[in-house]
Amino acid sequence: MPELSTTYLGLELKNPLVASASPLSESVGNIRIMEEAGIAAVVLQSLFEEQITLESQVLDSALSAGTESFAESLSYFPDFKNYKLGPDAYLEHIRQAKEAVRIPVIASLNGSSKGGWVEYARKIEQAGADALELNVYYIPTDVEMSGGEVETRYCELVAEVRAAVRIPLAVKLGHYFSSIPNIARRLDEAGANGLVLFNRFYQADFDLENLEVVPHLSLSQPFELLLRTHWVATLYGRIKADMAITGGVHSGMDVLKSMMAGAKAAMMTSALLRHGIHHAERVRRELAQWMEEHEYESIRQMQGSMSRKAVAQPEAFERANYMKVLGSFTYGATL
Secondary structure, eight states: OOBOOEEETTEEESSSEEEOSSGGGGOHHHHHHHHHTTOOEEEOOOEEHHHHHHHHHHHHGGGSTTOHHHHHHHTTSOOOTTOSOOHHHHHHHHHHHHHHOSSOEEEEEEESSSTTHHHHHHHHHHHTOSEEEEEEOOOOOOTTOOHHHHHHHHHHHHHHHHHHOOSOEEEEEOSOOSOHHHHHHHHHHHTOSEEEEOOOOOOOEEETTTTEEEOOOOOOOGGGHHHHHHHHHHHTTTOSSEEEEESSOOSHHHHHHHHHHTOSEEEESHHHHHHOTTHHHHHHHHHHHHHHHTTOOBHHHHTTTTSTTTSSOGGGGSGGGHHHHHHTOOTTTTO
16 A cells, blocks of 8 residues: 655645635534545635734724724625634634644635734644644735735745744745746745645626626636646745645546645645545545556655656746647647
């Protein structure tokens, strides 16, 4: 039987399968089922910066009860009535999850500014989380803000949180950077123990009948893995931080590709939402079966074996491959 264990953020995992942040982890019962299904670690659903800020507004309301300004200020924030866990409940959820399972429990903070992150990072550590994932989701809309300023904002945030806690720190970021290798190195130097590639860019849609801008969410598809494996394979061996792939991981083959690119963990949510938590058992079986058939003894043996620094033709990850890709398509071949 092949050895499926790996390490991520310094945590020992029995296999590379990690459940990424999603509503599934709002229930301790679901987290238990994840462990039974072979998930090696779970990232809890995110605590949003807006929730932390809104709680502060509510606490301050005793000093300004009845004023119009407070009522108006509440409208600046998203409606969080449907979020089951506020900041304090989130900390209790960490404690309950840690008592219920043996697999690592990774907390998640979602936001874009330092705000209350540092304080809650400390509280999350005290609650017993094994690690913390900073789900940085910032979309610059100010025409005066440069790309360099955006990147500095990320790095300063990571450095602030890194200085406040001792538990491992991962950063989940999107791929909309002009130089991903550079921002990866800067985050590495700022103190990130891991990088999660990539956050998906959720875009609003237009409701033409009601003339409203509405949220739009679609589950990931396997083809989205290509972007992730490309950049993990490019970064492998060039930064100290561990890398995890999230987005497009649906099968055992997807996990294998993630490992060969150089990832330490393959995170999935969409596949679990679409097929149920026990889909992880099938993925793990596919993973072990392929490794046995191809005589791989361990996950560690294959990690990085298809990275840019390991393959015979590293130009496949660069512009030199562009013409080959365009020339490889035959019109009518897929019709």
